[in-house]
Amino acid sequence: MKLLILILLLLAMPAFAVQPDEILDDPALEARARDISAGLRCLVCRNESIDESNADLARDLRLLVRERLVAGDSDAEVVDFIVARYGEYVLLQPRATGSSIVLWAAGPVMLLIGLGIGVAYLRRRRDAAPPPAEALSPEEEARLKEIMKD
């Protein structure tokens, strides 16, 4: 149940994120702004992007993003600008640098390990000798048969 309350807390305010007065006149620029906003964290919310949040801080950041875009920054420059001010905490998708490489590599490495173990296991099963004659007693055998009867 806390689950719900948590969700509520993070989304508690009726989300009315992007306000009509923020939207840029140039649709291409606005689309870029939305894209960038979806990847930036609202710093006072729980796990919400500034695109979804209606906190004041999120609005300030949205306006800042648009300001930089209008000033002619590229997407990367806008993000760098914001990260320089708010730290990497603001990025919802951490950059694969330093220790964060571990985060990015974890999935693929685990998959390789899993596949390796899987293939080794399957080879063992393929080459295994068929099991020796039943180790079950006749009564057990009968009982098993009764239970497994379809």
Added chain:
Amino acid sequence: MITELGHFALVLAFLISLVQATVPMIGAARGWGGWMDVAVPAASAQFFLVAFSFGALTWAFVTSDFSLDLVVANSHSAKPMLYKVTGVWGNHEGSMLLWVLILVLFGAMLAWFGGNVPPRLKARALAVQAMIGAAFMAFTLLTSNPFLRSAVAPLDGQDLNPLLQDPGLAFHPPFLYLGYVGLSMSFSFAVAALIEGRVDAAWARWVRPWTLAAWMFLTVGIALGSWWAYYELGWGGFWFWDPVENASFMPWLIAAALLHSAIVVEKRESLKSWTILLAIMAFGFSLIGTFIVRSGVITSVHAFANDPERGVFILAILGVALGGALTLYAARAGALEAKGVFGLLSRESALVLNNILLAVACFVVFFGTIWPLVAELAFDRKLSVGAPFFDMAFTPFMIAIAMALPIGAIMPWKRARMGRVMRPLWGAAALSVALGALIWAMQTGGSALAPVGVALAAWLLLGSAVDLWQKAGSGKAGLAGSLRRLARLPRADWGKALAHGGLGLTIFGVATITAWQVEDIRVAQVGDRFDVAGFEIAFDSVEEVEGPNYLSTTGHFTVRRDGSDIARLAPEKRVYPVAAMPTTEAAIHQSLARDIYLVIGDAQAGGGYAVRSYIKPFANWIWLGSIIMALGGLLSLSDRRYRVAAGARRAAPGAVAAE
């Protein structure tokens, strides 16, 4: 008085659970039948006592007994009756009691209906179940007691969080708990089998129904939560990769893997120790989820006031349960010998691949969820891991699973030849790719999401159809004969086809809504008409309405297409004065092809209201697909071979089964 009785009943249930956790275990070790038999009445007694206790708490909520702290904090006399009842689990303490109730319910079900489980295994499984029960009852009584009285009873309560006053959310937690807690049965069986030192086909057959039921409930619970987020939160998001959502998703993934690996144990007596490990980990992730949700460790950003004492307690339960089970596993798993021999290309191998993909996908979600914590503790780096990461890291696994699934699903056991397996599938594959290519050519944007999603969905649906068609003899029996054969297929086959097809539908919904949704944000005056993706939306009027426990600003809109009215929609913005909290109530015109989704916002300084309109194509397929997946599980659960229990008991010992 009733409250005190409820409290007392819970204490009593705790004491009985201690008896049930020890006596049958000793009995099973020594072979004392009488001691083993203690488990059955004890499990029944636990259930009735906790049910009484839960009833007492419900009574306090229904009668608005404001001498209880919990009722004061989460209820109000003017609240509709439905939400007075659901308010019982709309808070930490009450939801713990619901958790315990479901836990003892599962224990009682095993005691009542587990007639064909060997007495020793049953006694041990029930004892393990009682250990979990004892731990959680102690947790509830010591750190989260719902029955505490306040010294002075206030005149009225503080009301339930308004966002919780909603039918979707009211029934989301019970389903989720049925799923989480249902996995405790698989866990208990796994630990019992490890103590026993023996896992065979029969064991898998006893465990699979419990896992299937838990997975099914979890599916429904997650779908309900997602659906609620969609219509309640005001912009139609359906999944946020929030730690709390991930907490419910991880056990779902592992339970799905367990379902499949248990089939291999049942049919082929292989993958035994892996299946035991999955059974332990499935419940382990339930506990990890409980810890994440209730300790506030990972959600620390939003100073979510939570007693650290509770977090430590759950961590201790987690440590003992998982540590104990894994130690036992390390000691005993080696003795579990695989019997089946099979080739590299076989149904067995396909299910191994399924398990690897699901388990690694779960690992990725887990790693992303705890990484901010690890990074801060170990590397002193404060960073966020949010939806963009999970989308990128998780989606490839879903694509791989969807691509491999129809092929694996029709592979024969033991040994398969790729050419023969693929022969009936080439048509389906070609059709799916063609469909994806068509969409790619038709759409204007360059995103690959929709074409890939649609192709995979078609592949899954057609693949399921091919599977059924083959089982019905590939049309060799003529139309009538084939239909008759289809109708006579075991329900498990239909369940499999439905569940896999449902996955396809969900993928379809997720891909299309994400790729094709149209959004419009504007300031609209009363009387305005505007166009959104071919729909004309007219803002007719606004009124102030007073609800039972809220005030609402309601906008009235008419949606037209080609001159004819499609819908009248009335989105609301509500304020709940007692909780001092605003909510948005989106107005949605639903259909299978698209949802029209309207939200009204604040009045603007220059007149008019902020209005958001969305056209969300195929939104409902997301949840429809999930429900079909759950139905597939239900159908599989009702398969004849799992009802053997009843039959086996009816046939008296010695009597010949009259079949």
